Amino acid sequence: MKFFVQQLTFGLTNGAIYALIALGYTMVYGIIELINFAHGDIFTVGGFFGLTVIGLIGLDRAPAALLVPGLVLVFAVAMGLNGLLGVVIERVAYRPLRNAPRLAPLITAVGMSFVLEGILFLIKGPNQISYPNLLPSGSVNLGFASMSLAAILIVVIAVALMVALSQFIRRTRIGRAMRATAQDRDAARLMGININRTIATTFFIGSALAAAGGIIYGFYFQTIAFDVGFRAGLIAFTAAVFGGIGNVVGASIGGFIIGIIIAMVSGYFQGGQQWSDVVVFSILILTLVFRPTGLLGMRVPEK
Amino acid sequence: MPLLEVKGLTKRFGGLVAVNNVDLSVEQGEIFAMIGPNGAGKTTLFNLVAGLYKPSSGQIFFNGRSVYPVRDFWSTYMPPLAAYYTVADAIRRGLGLGPMPLGLKTHAVTTLGVARTFQNIRLFSYMTALENVMVGEHARMHAQVWDALLRTPFARREERQVRERARELLRFVGLERYGEQYARNLPYGFQRRLEIARALATEPKLLMLDEPAAGFNPQEKAELMQLIKEIRSQGITVFLIEHDMKVVMEVSERIVVLDYGEKIAEGPPQKVRSDPRVIEAYLGKSA
Amino acid sequence: MKRPNARPPSRIIDRIRAFELRGLGAIGRGRNFPYLLLGIGLILFPILDPDSSHVNVAADAGHWILLALGLNIVVGYAGLLDLGYAAFFAIGSYAFAILASGQFNIHISFWVLLIASAFIAALFGVLLGAPTLRLRGDYLAIVTLGFGEIVPRVFRNASPITGGVNGIIGVDQPHLPPILGWNGNFGFNPVPYYYLILIILGVSIWLINNLRNSRLGRAWMAIREDEVAAAATGINTVTTKLLAFALGASFSGFAGTYYASKLFVVVPESFSFQAVSVVVLVMVVLGGMGNMRGVIVGAILIYFIQTYLLIQLPGWIDSAISALNIGFLTKLDISGYVQRSNYLIFGIILAGIMLLRPQGLIPSAQRKVELELGTSEEAVADLGSA
Numbered sequence: 001m002k003f004f005v006q007q008l009t010f011g012l013t014n015g016a017i018y019a020l021i022a023l024g025y026t027m028v029y030g031i032i033e034l035i036n037f038a039h040g041d042i043f044t045v046g047g048f049f050g051l052t053v054i055g056l057i058g059l060d061r062a063p064a065a066l067l068v069p070g071l072v073l074v075f076a077v078a079m080g081l082n083g084l085l086g087v088v089i090e091r092v093a094y095r096p097l098r099n100a101p102r103l104a105p106l107i108t109a110v111g112m113s114f115v116l117e118g119i120l121f122l123i124k125g126p127n128q129i130s131y132p133n134l135l136p137s138g139s140v141n142l143g144f145a146s147m148s149l150a151a152i153l154i155v156v157i158a159v160a161l162m163v164a165l166s167q168f169i170r171r172t173r174i175g176r177a178m179r180a181t182a183q184d185r186d187a188a189r190l191m192g193i194n195i196n197r198t199i200a201t202t203f204f205i206g207s208a209l210a211a212a213g214g215i216i217y218g219f220y221f222q223t224i225a226f227d228v229g230f231r232a233g234l235i236a237f238t239a240a241v242f243g244g245i246g247n248v249v250g251a252s253i254g255g256f257i258i259g260i261i262i263a264m265v266s267g268y269f270q271g272g273q274q275w276s277d278v279v280v281f282s283i284l285i286l287t288l289v290f291r292p293t294g295l296l297g298m299r300v301p302e303k
Numbered sequence: 304m305p306l307l308e309v310k311g312l313t314k315r316f317g318g319l320v321a322v323n324n325v326d327l328s329v330e331q332g333e334i335f336a337m338i339g340p341n342g343a344g345k346t347t348l349f350n351l352v353a354g355l356y357k358p359s360s361g362q363i364f365f366n367g368r369s370v371y372p373v374r375d376f377w378s379t380y381m382p383p384l385a386a387y388y389t390v391a392d393a394i395r396r397g398l399g400l401g402p403m404p405l406g407l408k409t410h411a412v413t414t415l416g417v418a419r420t421f422q423n424i425r426l427f428s429y430m431t432a433l434e435n436v437m438v439g440e441h442a443r444m445h446a447q448v449w450d451a452l453l454r455t456p457f458a459r460r461e462e463r464q465v466r467e468r469a470r471e472l473l474r475f476v477g478l479e480r481y482g483e484q485y486a487r488n489l490p491y492g493f494q495r496r497l498e499i500a501r502a503l504a505t506e507p508k509l510l511m512l513d514e515p516a517a518g519f520n521p522q523e524k525a526e527l528m529q530l531i532k533e534i535r536s537q538g539i540t541v542f543l544i545e546h547d548m549k550v551v552m553e554v555s556e557r558i559v560v561l562d563y564g565e566k567i568a569e570g571p572p573q574k575v576r577s578d579p580r581v582i583e584a585y586l587g588k589s590a
Numbered sequence: 591m592k593r594p595n596a597r598p599p600s601r602i603i604d605r606i607r608a609f610e611l612r613g614l615g616a617i618g619r620g621r622n623f624p625y626l627l628l629g630i631g632l633i634l635f636p637i638l639d640p641d642s643s644h645v646n647v648a649a650d651a652g653h654w655i656l657l658a659l660g661l662n663i664v665v666g667y668a669g670l671l672d673l674g675y676a677a678f679f680a681i682g683s684y685a686f687a688i689l690a691s692g693q694f695n696i697h698i699s700f701w702v703l704l705i706a707s708a709f710i711a712a713l714f715g716v717l718l719g720a721p722t723l724r725l726r727g728d729y730l731a732i733v734t735l736g737f738g739e740i741v742p743r744v745f746r747n748a749s750p751i752t753g754g755v756n757g758i759i760g761v762d763q764p765h766l767p768p769i770l771g772w773n774g775n776f777g778f779n780p781v782p783y784y785y786l787i788l789i790i791l792g793v794s795i796w797l798i799n800n801l802r803n804s805r806l807g808r809a810w811m812a813i814r815e816d817e818v819a820a821a822a823t824g825i826n827t828v829t830t831k832l833l834a835f836a837l838g839a840s841f842s843g844f845a846g847t848y849y850a851s852k853l854f855v856v857v858p859e860s861f862s863f864q865a866v867s868v869v870v871l872v873m874v875v876l877g878g879m880g881n882m883r884g885v886i887v888g889a890i891l892i893y894f895i896q897t898y899l900l901i902q903l904p905g906w907i908d909s910a911i912s913a914l915n916i917g918f919l920t921k922l923d924i925s926g927y928v929q930r931s932n933y934l935i936f937g938i939i940l941a942g943i944m945l946l947r948p949q950g951l952i953p954s955a956q957r958k959v960e961l962e963l964g965t966s967e968e969a970v971a972d973l974g975s976a
Contacts, residue, residue: 029728033726033728034728035728035729035731035732037731092945093941093945096945097944097945100944100948101669101814102669102726102727102728103665103669103671103727103879104944104948105944106671106727106728106731107671107871107875107940107941107944108940108941108944108945110673110731110868110871110940111936111937111938111939111940111941111942111944112937112941113937114868114933114934114936114937114940115933115934115937115938115941116937117933117937118931118932118933118934118935118936118937118938119934121930121933121934122927122930122931122933122934125930126930230863234732234735234736234739237732238736241729274743274746274747275747277739277740277743278740278743278744280736281736281737281739281740284732284733284736285721285722285733285736288721288722288725288729288733289721289722292725
């Protein structure tokens with residue numbers, strides 16, 4: 001039982017990270033029907049942004065009282081910068097190709113992914129870089145097992161962000177514009193919605209959330225490297241499809257579910273860690289073949 | 304026996320009923336037109352017959368064989384397939400997937416002998432006119448992968464024949480001098496003709512034309528009508544959607560009128576023209 | 591529509607046209623003359639240049655060109671983005687390594703396995719493609735990416751069969767009966783491999799060219815243009831795409847066997863996304879998707895950049911900097927940056943080409959028109975099945 005809770009915790013925290021990344025994938029796909037291959041690397045860059053800010057303000061050596069405001073600052077700055085990065089990438093690499101044959105923006109996205117990885121590789125080198133763990137230590141005793149405080153905090157932060165996003169999309173004017181553009185771009189344009197700005201906003205939000213995921217990743221695993229985004233991106237994308245592409249709630253749920261599945265597979269099966277990726281990939285194929293709308297989605301990823 | 308028969312055909316998109324319980328039949332060798340105000344569901348009906356859309360309910364028969372639901376089609380050919388469908392249905396239902404798709408795929412419909420053109424012209428823009436028509440012959444060619452890979456004598460002979468036939472078809476529609484032009488660069492009227500040539504290349508029994516005269520001047524319309532009559536004289540049945548009443552009245556032998564997805568009139572041009580329901584449908588819309 | 595059997599084609603004109611198409615008549619006319627010269631040069635190259643390391647480089651470049659030609663079928667002709675091309679390469683290599691080495695002491699002939707691996711890879715292409723080719727291009731790309739990641743991982747983990755992390759060492763090498771004073775052993779001599787890949791490439795180019803000018807090739811172009819219209823014109827889009835996928839995979843498997851036998855060793859790391867799939871994609875995109883000549887040039891160029899330029903450049907920069915003795919430059923470790931810049935360069939090439947010159951360096955005439963002018967407006971009515 002204790003092991004189960006331990007794996008569950010592991011799954012939930014991983015799932016939270018994947019969910020935050022998956023949101024970006026699902027929003028961008030929903031609005032311009034493009035899988036942003038670079039999104040996984042945007043996640044990595046966000047983590048690095050966080051690391052840099054932490055280093056700049058010396059948060060890892062700060063007294064406990066300054067921790068919370070410091071963290072807020074780190075998150076805010078990293079998310080903001082990452083959001084801008086997403087906007088720039090959209091403007092430079094995707095917007096010019098909005099009317100090109102389908103293949104073109106796909107290849108460009110792969111290219112941008114490599115550019116980001118390339119820059120990180122160039123500047124930070126191939127090795128893992130250590131990341132301070134600024135999460136609270138200690139655990140909560142649930143009676144039958146104990147759960148780490150850090151894990152609970154991570155899940156809470158992630159869910160808070162998801163709820164905020166969901167409300168944003170449902171209640172605000174910009175959120176409505178995003179939904180409208182996703183459903184019928186021309187009609188939205190006729191209603192006076194600024195398509196370019198709406199799309200840019202979508203990228204901003206998606207990339208910002210990915211940055212949050214990146215920082216949490218860094219705290220939890222205490223290391224980061226230039227290519228963590230590759231694998232994380234693939235898994236998060238599977239989560240987005242599984243939950244229902246284009247659906248924000250679906251991506252969140254999908255992220256958690258996939259995270260838990262991975263934790264269970266690697267925990268309970270001999271050599272499971274090697275095969276967890278195969279499991280994820282199988283989930284992706286099975287979903288796309290048998291239920292392409294995913295759990296909650298309405299969009300069919302076919303022509 | 305009519306060439307094309309449609310019974311109780313219905314198509315729903317979510318809450319919207321685009322085609323509502325339509326019955327119609329097209330006889331072999333006739334020129335049959337479908338008219339109606341915009342949004343009446345005419346193109347949707349075309350798409351249903353051509354296999355692009357799956358009906359919500361109803362039946363489609365081509366040449367006496369059931370095209371939708373297709374299991375009857377397959378089952379007549381191979382009874383064991385009926386068993387396959389039953390088992391597959393059961394499995395899918397167990398998985399919560401809904402029954403097996405019941406319609407023929409688009410390309411299969413074309414192979415059966417139904418060809419169509421599109422309302423907004425869908426040519427292969429960056430292939431030449433000749434190549435466009437040659438693609439049309441794809442379904443009637445027999446070259447396989449190894450023929451293609453190794454350029455066998457059979458493949459070479461077939462290529463030559465196909466190229467020759469494509470040139471013939473271009474000549475038939477009057478485009479013989481534009482074979483090497485990219486389809487994209489052809490003027491609008493020629494593009495429409497090219498699309499017809501490509502459709503003819505599939506050796507159809509039924510040719511469905513979706514607004515072939517759209518954007519034409521009177522001279523071009525007259526040429527089009529002549530072309531349609533020539534196509535029919537080759538033994539091909541023509542089913543067209545058209546807005547231009549002059550063209551419809553002159554060229555078609557029977558007309559069906561759709562409004563809001565329902566059939567509101569059917570018959571020879573004179574009868575339809577004076578049908579009060581038809582007049583009301585058009586006058587009411589033009590306001 | 592009456593068939594044209596009433597008027598038999600003029601036989602003389604047909605014969606001349608056929609002769610022309612076969613290219614023999616054109617040689618004297620100077621159009622194919624440069625290629626003839628190139629061909630002679632390639633054949634004489636190992637004789638003229640005694641340095642066997644040069645021949646080795648050329649023999650290695652050969653399998654990259656083969657990979658690029660194969661991927662070109664999938665991406666360039668049929669317009670399907672396959673990001674897991676390395677998987678088939680790995681399958682071909684491992685199939686050969688398992689069936690022709692000391693691993694299980696099976697020693698099937700290289701020549702048999704060369705053909706067999708093409709079929710095995712094609713089979714996997716069909717297995718992967720069948721469920722996924724119905725999906726949109728984006729999803730196909732991700733799925734192939736996943737597949738490309740999974741396959742080497744499976745090979746790494748299936749230790750008893752595949753030698754695990756260390757791979758398989760001691761892969762067999764081809765043998766031929768002795769000719770022209772050569773004993774027929776390939777061994778570690780690059781020259782026979784060079785001629786082998788030259789012949790393979792020649793045959794492959796001929797095969798692929800045939801494909802392009804056939805019913806299948808036109809069907810691929812049509813699908814790439816407008817899939818709905820292609821289906822309406824009677825093309826079975828699923829089987830046609832599957833054929834592109836399988837044929838592309840077979841070339842990759844083919845190349846894998848050659849690669850394994852030449853390298854003598856097969857390890858899972860050499861088949862990763864970054865090491866192979868992306869590199870081949872860059873070759874195809876840079877050279878010009880859908881255009882064989884361009885793809886060959888792109889392959890040679892990228893191969894040169896990756897295996898020569900990027901390796902030598904840091905050294906040159908170091909020498910240049912120390913020669914010029916500019917203080918702050920030496921502290922910057924520029925050569926270190928250059929050494930680590932391959933990802934960045936590839937990314938810039940991919941994105942840059944699609945944004946600035948999508949037809950690639952040497953475009954096919956058709957692709958040029960297509961990508962420069964942009965597509966015409968997308969179909970107004972979305973005719974997806976409901």
